[in-house]
Amino acid sequence: MAYDFDTLVDRDPAIRGTGKYRIMKDSKGNKPPKGIVPFSVADMEFKTAPEIIEAIKAEADFGVFGYHRLTDGFRQACCDWMKRRHDWQISPEWIIPFEQVVPALYNAVYAFTEPGDGIIVQKPAYHHFFHVTQHCGRTVVENPLKLVDGKYYFDFDDLREKAKSAKMLMLCSPYNPVGRVWTEEELKELGDICIENGVLVIADEIHHDLIQKPFVHKVFASLGEKYAKNCIVTTSLSKTFNLAGLCFASIIIPDPELRNRFTKQMNVLGFLHINRLGVVAAEAAYKKGDAWLDELIEYVKGNYEFFKTFMAEKFPKVKVYDMEGTYLAWFDMGPLGLGPKELDTFLTDDAMLYLDPDTAFGVKGECFQRINLACPRKLLSDALDRLYAAAKAKGLA
Ligand SMILES: Cc1ncc(COP(=O)(O)O)c(C=O)c1O
Known part of the structure; x- marks a missing residue:
């Protein structure tokens, strides 16, 4: 790939004000330790295309923002x-x-x-x-x-x-x-x-x-x-x-x-x-932006395949739906046997996996989840390892 989608970007909310990081809280209202990245709100953990950064820099140099x-x-x-x-x-x-x-x-x-x-x-x-x-x-x-x-x-x-x-x-x-x-x-x-x-x-x-x-x-x-x-x-x-x-x-x-x-x-x-x-x-x-976007789509596809394979191996009962578009994968954790509230608590408190709450999509009372796959693969694989370890400790996997 000509573009870099693997580098981790530190979006420290204290410095950058990054919205989706700021709303991460476990069931007791505690924030996760530094380094934990949310997989919720639809923005990406990637820098934008270098061609766009160049254009913004040139405009900044122009200096008039009327x-x-x-x-x-x-x-x-x-x-x-x-x-x-x-x-x-x-x-x-x-x-x-x-x-x-x-x-x-x-x-x-x-x-x-x-x-x-x-x-x-x-x-x-x-x-x-x-x-x-x-x-x-x-x-x-x-x-x-x-x-x-x-x-x-x-x-x-x-x-x-x-x-x-x-x-x-x-x-x-x-x-x-x-x-x-x-x-x-x-x-x-x-x-x-x-x-x-x-x-x-x-x-x-x-x-x-x-x-x-x-x-x-x-x-x-x-x-x-x-x-x-x-x-x-x-x-x-x-x-x-x-x-x-x-x-x-x-x-x-x-x-x-x-x-x-x-x-x-x-x-x-x-x-x-x-x-x-x-x-x-x-x-x-x-x-x-065409070339960057084409590579992004490929990279996200790789993340989806990684996610789907991981879930099939470690959580065979969990249904992962096809991701035909977007960078958001939809899956059903109902078969793990936890209720929606317990599932949210398990995900945040035990697995430190921050997704959207079960109420976010108007499907309160169910265990469907959405995961944002627009991130370096290492972040995804670390998060999934945490999920599996937490599930094993609870006898869920
Ligand atoms: C379907 C849909 N519409 C709109 C938005 C938000 O758009 P904006 O930030 O431009 O208001 C999102 C963000 O996730 C979205 O998924």
Whole structure:
């Protein structure tokens, strides 16, 4: 590999303020010893691509950090990326700069729904889909995914019913947390049900650059004109290149009327400015990031295979689901025989393995877990060794 994904980066929270490290606590509220790395929140333990670091340094040397407007250079680089990597032809004016994806979800909910309206959230879900809906005073309409022969699918029969009482659907594509890359047929069927019922699709595609071969991601708006007219697509390079702290996202809306309503709402809510360094980083990534990203995807695949093999050998009853996209693997520790609370305590207190709590994805009461595999392999193997040793000591392995 030309790029280095093996070096451990010390993200000491006391010095760097690293968010996901700061929230690590065991069941008694104690912090783990130094050196323990969390496998929870979706950012990576890798430095971003050197090409991006260079661009940020050059901008820092420029030294003026005044208000920023999106440049034509950025817009073109984004269009080229979407065509090159997603076979999606977009126009520069479709891109609306935003500080992050989650605030853009709030903006969309306020722009396109009224208090009390139903918003379809598919479960298990990225937790902010629930929060955004509830905080805006809208109603969560649950449409859980179906688990059939060890694979997750949309439940279309349920969706047909639920869509009758909803105005919007939050689609996660590819799917955090279960790792599915939806097929074109699946997306079209979902899109058709939404169109028939007047349900607007918010296609959160923040993970859409992170696709494992042979799976192919289809951007929702590229399914055809009628789908493009009934969606907004939220994208960002924050997952792809580990840029979340630079707070910049691109919301892409092909339909002029939807775009207009969305941007008007931004003025109402005061979403007026973007982070200059975020745009600089994203433009460099769109122009020069392909090679780094291709290697990252390979490396993460290696981590997934390592994880899956380890679990099959040491915890044969634990089900590890296929990770078709994202860098987040989904697995079921129910067969270990612990309840959800006991399992969380065992993971943090005994194994010092910090994942997300069982409530994070709206599947309270179950023992599904998500592990973030975007880290040097040594960190993963040390964490898994700790898990196995702790399980043996408790008679669980
Ligand atoms: C599906 C999904 N949407 C949005 C986000 C967060 O995006 P942002 O940090 O741009 O708000 C995440 C982060 O994990 C995510 O998984």
